[in-house]
Every structure is written in structure tokens, then in C-alpha cells.
Amino acid sequence: MLNRLQESDIKLLRVFFAVASCNGFTAAEPVLRMQRPNISAAIKKLEERLELVLCHRGRGGFQMTKEGEVVFQETKRIFNAFDNFVFNLKSLHDDYSGHITIVLMSGLPMNVVKAVSRSVKSAMDKFEDIHFNVQTRLYNEVEHAALSGECHLVVSCYDMVKPESIIFHELPCSIEGQLYCAKSHALAKCIEAIPDNVNLKEHPAIGITGMSPANYIGDERRLNIQTFSDSYESCLPAILTGEYVGLLPDAFVETHPFGDDLVPIGGSEFTFKHTMYVMNGKNTRMNPVLKHFIRELEYFVTQ
Structure with missing residues (x-):
């Protein structure tokens, strides 16, 4: 039973995360730059560490178990939070390279989705070595996403009482x-x-x-x-x-x-x-990249 994460566990989790994201061992090979036998051995070792079966593999193809789905979602939260930590740390040295995670509420109007795409492109053109990870969440999950630290910004509507722990940037749509x-x-x-x-x-x-x-x-x-x-x-x-x-x-x-x-x-x-908003937790460091993205989004949603 795993009681404490070690550095080796993080490496194994990254292998599992890549396999689960690619929906298979073969598809994950170029992403991980590992051969299938090594990937399989890493997954088996992780399963032994967790004492759980994470996925089935064989003639029926790759399929995650219910336990594997839970581990995948929690791993995603860990790595998102870690990437955000690294990005914020770099920004303290005026280094704005790295990954930015944007969460979109599911079911957004196409004009908003297109505006997000154009704002992402604008930020990538302006700042060097910036990459965006765009994810979706359900209506009832956007508040948690903004507060949890697993993302930098959330684009969503919000019609509940606004918590003081979240900053709301109103969009003109x-x-x-x-x-x-x-x-x-x-x-x-x-x-x-x-x-x-x-x-x-x-x-x-x-x-x-x-x-x-x-x-x-x-x-x-x-x-x-x-x-x-x-x-x-x-x-x-x-x-x-x-x-x-x-x-x-x-x-x-x-x-x-x-x-x-x-x-x-x-x-x-x-x-x-x-009303549509860009939301972020008060602990999010609003560096020039995020400010530029919000300004561009405010412009593009009106076009």
C-alpha cells in the first residue's frame, strides 16, 4: 500500500498518465520515447505500488478499470498543479515560458470557443515557448477548478453567489x-x-x-x-x-x-x-501572459 509518494512513483505516474491520455501503450510510445515492454513494466510496477489494477491490456485492446479512472483524474490534478507551480515560479524571474492550463465550461457558445482559440494564438505569438493546455469541466465543477490550483484560468458563466476566494473578470458576452x-x-x-x-x-x-x-x-x-x-x-x-x-x-x-x-x-x-467570466483563484499569480490572454479574450468575443 502506497503511503508516501517517492520520486520514482512520480516517474511511474507520468508513464501511466501518458498511456491513459493516449488511450493505449502503442500510441504512448512516441510521447514517452519508450518502447512498449518498458512502458508495460512501468505500469506493472505502479500497480504493485498502489496494489490496484489500473488497466486491462490484451487482445481486447487497452481499457482502464474504475480504479484506473480515479488514479488518472487525480494524477491529472497533481501534474496540472505542478505545471502551474513551475510556471508561477519562472514568472518571478520574468521567465514566462512553460504550460498554461485553461479550463472551459462544457457547452460554451462557438463564438466564445473561437475567441479562446484566437486569444491562445495571440499569446503564443507574443510570448516565446508558451504552451496551452485547454480542458473542459462541467457546469458544477468550474468553481472547484478555479479554486483548486489545477488551472490558471477558467472561462465560464456563473450565476451563483460569487465567493470572495475567486476573482471574476467579466466578459462582454x-x-x-x-x-x-x-x-x-x-x-x-x-x-x-x-x-x-x-x-x-x-x-x-x-x-x-x-x-x-x-x-x-x-x-x-x-x-x-x-x-x-x-x-x-x-x-x-x-x-x-x-x-x-x-x-x-x-x-x-x-x-x-x-x-x-x-x-x-x-x-x-x-x-x-x-454573464460570461474569466475566473481565477486569488492565489493565481496574474503574470503578463495571463493578463494578455484575458485582454485578448475580451476583444475577440465581441468580433
Whole structure:
């Protein structure tokens, strides 16, 4: 049983991290610059150290176990935090080379995603030897990502009470949406408004984990939330069944292949508008690279 990490364990974890990220031993060879027998031996040694089976390999191909998935996610957090530490340490010497980790909330509008891409390119052109690691998190995970130190910046909307431990840089854009249902739903004809005599308790709704409950309250009524999902993407299948209504961003619906199967309902009663932010923990050192990225993002999201 592993009670304390040693330097040799870190090396083994890096091998496992590369294999898991590449989804296989063969694909990880050029990344690690190691031959497959050596990679296999390192994974086996790590499994012995942890007393866990991390992955299955054989004719069926590479497949991580449940324990391996947990170790992979925790390893990702460790290495992200370590890379951030090294980057911040270098910046104390006016050396801005290294890796920057940006976390994006899943389901962002395409104009925001494109603006992030252009801002990354601008920062890489301006500063030498800078590399960006862009990751995604679910709606209810962005606050933790900003606070944990596993990333430098988070790009997300945020409609909860803002914690003092996070700094919010407001972007000149927002995510707007409304209540949707499938065309087969009983309320599909209520586009302009849901009649006052309709009892919303008779129509189950699906909510988004982490979203403020205020979003589910209309003028004098509230949605009957019966189940939750962790993202707009995973909320959509439930709505398409015709059994649930749910809040979705307009841009998400307009660009989705199944968007034509949805109907906006309720008029303005259940509309929402969530401001976009760049978020960072107060312990994040705001060096010139991060400041440049934020300035560029503020510009590009308006283009």
C-alpha cells in the first residue's frame, strides 16, 4: 500500500498518465520515447505500488478499470498543479515560458470557443515557448477548478453567489436561453406563453446541477424539477424523450443536429441570461501572459 509518494512513483505516474491520455501503450510510445515492454513494466510496477489494477491490456485492446479512472483524474490534478507551480515560479524571474492550463465550461457558445482559440494564438505569438493546455469541466465543477490550483484560468458563466476566494473578470458576452421541450410534448404549442390554468407540477422538468435555483422560478410559478443532469449536452436526451421540459441555451439548440426537434415554450417567463467570466483563484499569480490572454479574450468575443 502506497503511503508516501517517492520520486520514482512520480516517474511511474507520468508513464501511466501518458498511456491513459493516449488511450493505449502503442500510441504512448512516441510521447514517452519508450518502447512498449518498458512502458508495460512501468505500469506493472505502479500497480504493485498502489496494489490496484489500473488497466486491462490484451487482445481486447487497452481499457482502464474504475480504479484506473480515479488514479488518472487525480494524477491529472497533481501534474496540472505542478505545471502551474513551475510556471508561477519562472514568472518571478520574468521567465514566462512553460504550460498554461485553461479550463472551459462544457457547452460554451462557438463564438466564445473561437475567441479562446484566437486569444491562445495571440499569446503564443507574443510570448516565446508558451504552451496551452485547454480542458473542459462541467457546469458544477468550474468553481472547484478555479479554486483548486489545477488551472490558471477558467472561462465560464456563473450565476451563483460569487465567493470572495475567486476573482471574476467579466466578459462582454453572455449565454442566453429559455425553456424547451420536444415537439411531441403536451406543452409544445405554448410558444408565446404557458396558460395560467396549466399546472406545471404535472409536467416534469430536468435541471442542471450547479445552476442557481432562481432559474427555475418564473413570474409566479416554478418548474417541477424531477431529475438533474450535469451539462446541457446530457440534459438534451431527456428533453427529446418528450417526457421533460428543460432550460437550454439558444445558441446550443440552434447549432445542435437535433435542434429542429425542440420547441421554445413559455415566452419570456423562463428565459435566462448568464454573464460570461474569466475566473481565477486569488492565489493565481496574474503574470503578463495571463493578463494578455484575458485582454485578448475580451476583444475577440465581441468580433
